[in-house]
Amino acid sequence: MGNARNIAFWVVLLVLIVTLFSVFGGGQTTSSSRQLSYSEFMQRVQDGAVTAVTLDGEKVEVQGKDGARYSVVRPEGENIADKLIASKVEVRAVPQEQSGFMSLLSLWMPFLILIGIWIFFMNRMQGGGRGGAMGFGKSKAKLLTEKNGRVTFDDVAGIDEAKEELEEIVEFLRNPQKFSRLGGKIPKGALLVGPPGTGKTLLARAIAGEAGVPFFTISGSDFVEMFVGVGASRVRDMFEQAKKNAPCIVFIDEIDAVGRARGVGIGGGNDEREQTLNQLLVEMDGFEANEGVIIVAATNRKDVLDPALLRPGRFDRQIHVPNPDIKGREKILAVHARKVPLGPDVDLRTIARGTPGFSGADLMNIVNEAALLAARVGRRFVTMDDFENAKDKVIMGVARRSMVLTPAQKEMTAYHEAGHAIVGMNLPKCDPVYKATIIPRGGALGMVVSLPEMDRLEFHKDEAEQKIAMTMAGKAAEIIKFGDERVSNGPTGDIQQASALARAMVMRWGMSDLVGNIDYAEAHEGYQGNTGGFSVSAETKKLIEAEVKRLIDTGYETARRILLEKNDDFESLAQGLLEYETLTGDQIRKVIAGEALDSEDDNDAGGLSSLTAIPKTRPRNEGGMEPEQLA
């Protein structure tokens, strides 16, 4: 029996009990006081021992002179009101319909409210807020959301290997019989692994679209509930529904929410989640591959998944969906630019070259933003400038022009950002500075963005060290210019970034000789929810801490040395930022060299001001292979 049916059963039972109570018990509810016979009562009325009487339908509530209260059952048809009035007894009559209604209502109100709350929660639980809200009482909820609108492999660009691997699943769904006759090993599940926004959902939809089968989606987090048993029953329901709709694709997004390794993690095991995961494993084993249901799941943390999920017969196909390379980016831009009229100066290859590390979702955002920018000025086509501005908006977030900084804050920010930029430009392994700005964006008062020249597939020790130096340069700059006492909390984010990088170097990448080539990150409590089952000795912890600190201190010293050596450049750039607010890499070089910025440069710098909407699609990954922004 489904869990929902269970709850419905209890609700019905409750309703029954309350009804019985009101029918049979209702008469007694007010008669806890004494009851008199009618003749006794009339005797008292005549004796003048009664002060007031309340007539409530058949019931007669009496208040005696001595303060006593009792009730009387009125004989049918007897008009006692007249008699009472004749005896000068005060009579209060309770209007009948209302009394019935009101008492019924008051009796029911708490239950109605309870049931209401119940239904509300059931809905939230079943629907998971994803539009699949279930009707209360229907045990077979609409758990899976069907996505309509055909997507095909043509809509997915730049991840050709992944598409090729999925071709087989499409083949199978198109013609299951033929496939098994030929003895093909039919996949049950495929796991798409890759960073956010790389088109995993899109790819899964395209499989369905290519094969012409329904596409259902659910998120891993929909299974994770605070109530024990709910998640497991949802898994059962999901498979039941999927089988009914076979052949079909079921897409489980963020499967790591439910599929984390069992028995480990923050605070030990989580019974409910483990129960849900067990159910998922059981169901995956339980259905036959030829039933025509393919489960496609997506994650960006394969490392935290329970190994049992990856065993043969479950998600045994794993398909890597990486961020696109330059060719892939160009193709993705082309896919999204299909619906956008492009100006003659637009060269998608150039945009692709300038967007290393961007995901498919970022690129889609750039095209959309560019189209919006063009529309805003009433142009019929999108120009290269629109793309440039859209890119800035996607990288840097929205300019918060309305935020007013005091001149002192502005100055502090200018020197801080100048520090990042100068140090970055003087360290050979740092990515080229793309832009520096002191216009507040997102949560930051200013920002320096650097972009790698080419796609970066790996990350070296010297690069990491120099990046730490560039990151710490903001603080070094504040101290050099304004003194240790005046340093602000501006470097908070910088310190976080530098620490994360230094920790990764020491604990994961084996870049500290003293700590050695050992992965301690896995043992680090809470790291990706996996404790790895071993603990780190106190000495090693000390050593790790010391090494992390050494890396950051060294970086800071490097930054400080460079800023003191290049103090003139540092000053000129800070002043330049105060004057122009936003400078591109080229403009920064000009400002430092004391050259004037021409009018085109001015426009370019000002172009950022036209940005307003909010893009936030850039979760960064640890490798630091993305455009770097330093606040």
Ligand SMILES: Nc1ncnc2c1ncn2[C@@H]1O[C@H](COP(=O)(O)OP(=O)(O)OP(=O)(O)O)[C@@H](O)[C@H]1O
């Ligand atoms: N390879 C691609 N080709 C074309 N468009 C893409 C591609 N990758 C991403 N996009 C665009 O970005 C949007 C978001 O991508 P999608 O939701 O599929 O990413 P995802 O990998 O599932 O992300 P997440 O892990 O955050 O759920 C898509 O709707 C699509 O428009």
Ligand SMILES: [Zn+2]
């Ligand atoms: Zn900073």
